[in-house]
Amino acid sequence: MPHSLRATYDRAFLDVQEDILRLGKMVDEAITRALESLQKRDQVLAQQVIDDDDQINALRYRIEESCLALIATQQPAASDLRAVMATMSIVVDLERMADHASGIAKTVILMGDEPLLKPLIDVPRMSNLAKEMLAAILDAYVKRDAKLAREIADRDDEMDQLYRAVFDELVEIMADKPGSVERATFLMWCAHNLERIGDRVTNIAERVVFITTGDLQELNP
């Protein structure tokens, strides 16, 4: 009986949570397709990633509106309130991740038909890591698992190492062959966008910790 008192609220928040998972899936797909467009040099696919970003933005705003309505009509408190506030922050990070995927797609279009400077090795690794971290952090969000969230935030170190490796390698190539600077820079942008996705996952991890514990703190200062 006591649990039915807030059944309406619980249902409404579950709907929001479902939307967050849907948004997460769309972001995951945007990352996958952006990488594919880079690997295959497929400008049509790249343009699709850019165009589809509108849908992601629309869902983001819808989730924010749902959160506003929850606050206005249900007056959540304590962990309920923290979950709504965290969700409003998480939705922004997810939407920005999609912007980073779009950033890669835009670079693909800028690259035109120029051949790749070098075979892609670490960049796909970064992309896979980003997707794994994204899936895992959404799992931690749904489970409200602060421990898991902290573990996922720790994996951002792997991402930073990969980025560093790509960076060093590209700088070396640029120093050797000044004619390669433009093409090297394009790849650097792609790697940078993926590295930023890792940072966004860390932001989400911080919010999951906040929901569970009430502590607001940076996880990878």
Added chain:
Amino acid sequence: MTEMQISNKYSVHDVDFYYGEFKALSEISMEIIEREVTALIGPSGCGKSTFLRCLNRMNDTIAHTRMEGKILLDGEDIYEEDMDVVDLRQRVGMVFQKPNPFPQSIFDNVAFGPRVLGLTKSRAELEATVEKSLQRAAIWDEVKDGLHESALDLSLGEQQRLCIARVIAVEPDVILMDEPTSALDPIATLEIEVLVRQLKEQYTIVIVTHNMQQAARVSDKTGLFWLGELVEFGETNLIFTRPKEERTEAYVTGRVG
């Protein structure tokens, strides 16, 4: 005075309260800070009103009740034998759930306390006290042209503010409010809430409320009562954003109670 001085108005130590054999309060301890609003929340029948009535010995009037523990008001034990209860209730006024104006004029309602206690020496002084009290209770503008009309003709919200003016007229330090808005519509409720925020500039206020959002809006500190225990007591902001106790979490999120 340039520095804010924080001092305890009430110090409550290990208060138990019994209705006959039934233990209604168990080991309540808390500090109530001067010129703060302290809200008491909790499910019905969990002791918050009983506790409120301990603060000005209103329970003395109920037969077969017993209190143990200590309640200090400005450092003075209010349950000491030589405590003057009339004097205590002047220092600690009370506002009830349903507005209870006397069937008299607005003026006479507010003048009642000062007249009985002989607080004013002249008609002019009494008139000044009545005006000041009505102003502090934020109802002066509405009633100043009809002070000699019946208080019963006022709206419920106005009646409640009149009752607050009546309390203020005897110059208390503390105002206890027992669900003061539960009989009022939402606008009248907000008016009382605004008033509570204003009154805390001069008075220490303890308010029992069933409306959790009201506690969140008006109070500095909130205490959750549960089956006669004080489960958690602390800064209102913290109680409503990150309570420490599971029972508080369950209550403020509406999952029990």
